[in-house]
Amino acid sequence: MSIVLETRGLLKRFGGITPTNDVSLKVETGARLALIGPNGAGKTTLVNLLTGVLAPTAGSVWLDGRDITGLAPHRRVARGIVRTFQINQLFNDLTPLQSLALAVSSQQGLARGFWRVLGSQAAVGDECDVLLRQFHLDDVMHQKVRHLAYGKRRLLEIATALACKPRVLLLDEPVAGVPEGDRHEIFDIINALPPEVSILLIEHDMGLVFNFARSVTVLVNGSVFAEGDVASISADPRVKAVYLGEGEDAHA
Structure with a gap:
């Protein structure tokens, strides 16, 4: 499998705190990779480094073999790295249809006129219809976001991310x-979701993680602690001790 996203020796320091410590990570094309670890392990900081929200102290981020470490967040989105957040980031006064029309129009370079485009560009409307059905939002497509049930908001955020045509989709606790x-x-x-979209998932519900992921990376104290397939990680006594709270060294 080809590598779509890679970090090399990624380091982030805030004074005396090092939430990301020499992380080298490879995400294969089509990956279903879960990033797990105890609270404070540095998972969200790593995602912020991948998306350009934070600049690394050292190390680099690569997409499709190109160094994107210096690119701004919106440039990374344009290249295909798209994320969701622990707390959803939506426009409360828009409807799901309007929200998706904005995302689709922006991806097609038509964002300035998306209100007009929604009614005049069949391709935008057709893509919105597909996303609304795919994410079970067609029954609430005309309700304002502020009135949606929280599960529907989560689905809308993921649908909006998918509308950006990601190569890599970063899901930060999508069911929080x-x-x-x-x-x-x-x-x-x-x-x-389409197999060509590589997914990196942060999630605390291990039942959901092990049913979703094909591979797992464990972070502890900002460093890669273990990597492997689901079976090997779920059976690893070290992972059970430091993350799942099992074993006599669990609280050492």
Whole structure:
């Protein structure tokens, strides 16, 4: 498999704190990679470095074999790195249809006139229709975001990210705050995303992680602690000790 996203010796320091410490990570094309670790392991900091929200103290980020370490976040989105957030980032006064029309129009270079484009460009409307159905939003497409159930907001955020045509989709705890009954619906939709979209997932629910991921990277204290397939990581006694809280060294 080809490597779509890579970090080389990525380091981030805030004074005396080092939330990302010499992280070298490879994401294969079509990957379903879960990034796990205890609270404070540096998972979200790493995602912020991948997306350009933070600049690294040292090291580099590569996309399709090109160094993108110096690119601004919006430039990385244009190159194909798109993320969602632990707390959803949506426009409360737009509807799902309007939100997706804005994302689709922006991806097609038509964002300035997206209100007009939605009614005049069939391709934009057709793509919005597909996304609304794919993410089970067609029944609430005309409701303002502020009135949507939280699970629907999460689905809209992922749909909006997919509208940006990502090569790599970074999902930062996509079911955080979502009622238990809606979590599996979200993961069923994530599991059905196109295979050419590489997905890096941060999630604390290990049942969902192990049902989704094909490979797992464990971060501890900002460093890569373990890597492997789901079976090897779930059976690793070191991972159980430091993350799952099992074993006599769990609290050492």
